[in-house]
Amino acid sequence: MSTAAAPDRRSRRRQQTIDEILDVSVALMETEGVAALSLSAVARRLGMQPPSLYQYFPSKLAIYDALFQRGAEQIRDAQREARDGAEPADQLSAAMNAFSRWCMANQVLTQLLFWRPIPGFEPSPEAFAPAVEGLADLKAFLQQEVDSGQLDPRATSDDGIALFTAMTAGVLSQQMANEPQATFENGRFMKLMPVVLEMFYQRYQPTRGKEK
Secondary structure: OHHHHHHHHHHHHHHHHHHHHHHHHHHHHHHHOHHHOOHHHHHHHHOOOHHHHOOOOOOHHHHHHHHHHHHHHHHHHHHHHHHHOOOHHHHHHHHHHHHHHHHHHOHHHHHHHHOOOOOOOOOOHHHHHHHHHHHHHHHHHHHHHHHOOOOOHHHHOHHHHHHHHHHHHHHHHHHHHHOOOOOOOOOOOHHHHHHHHHHHHHHOOHHHHHOO
């Protein structure tokens, strides 16, 4: 038992160190900017030598990749939790609000996820997978709205998904660019999210499917 326990303790300690590295990286990015992250600065903040950091992340891009995955997982999970706790008619609004709240509370990761501030950085397939799952969740919910007669089938098309994400991300980007210190509750642009949802439902109301 002791032989098996030792590797498990080492694994937990390694994961703890990885989490600490990522937390420190976010803190530095909040003060210095997303693209200004420095491995040496991360090492200094943690009290370790830079070569020791390479045992956990071989490059700065590897840290960005892990942060991208962390953010994508958190957004996906926040929306799922919000949708599961809402009445059927309010699920899309609840998920959209959860997305907006998370983004306003985690603006550094939001920039990394949606603004592409790092030249040459592309998330790995593993890091990008939660974002793909989030889009699949959105499409599945919109399909439920189609099946219940609330939306035209075109709402689940590639154009429909693109329009929905562009509208919501556009409002969010305006909020972060113009009032980054505001909260979800009092942000001037955040207040437009219900209007965005209404516009989407109007654009894809079922009767439009009869138009030529």
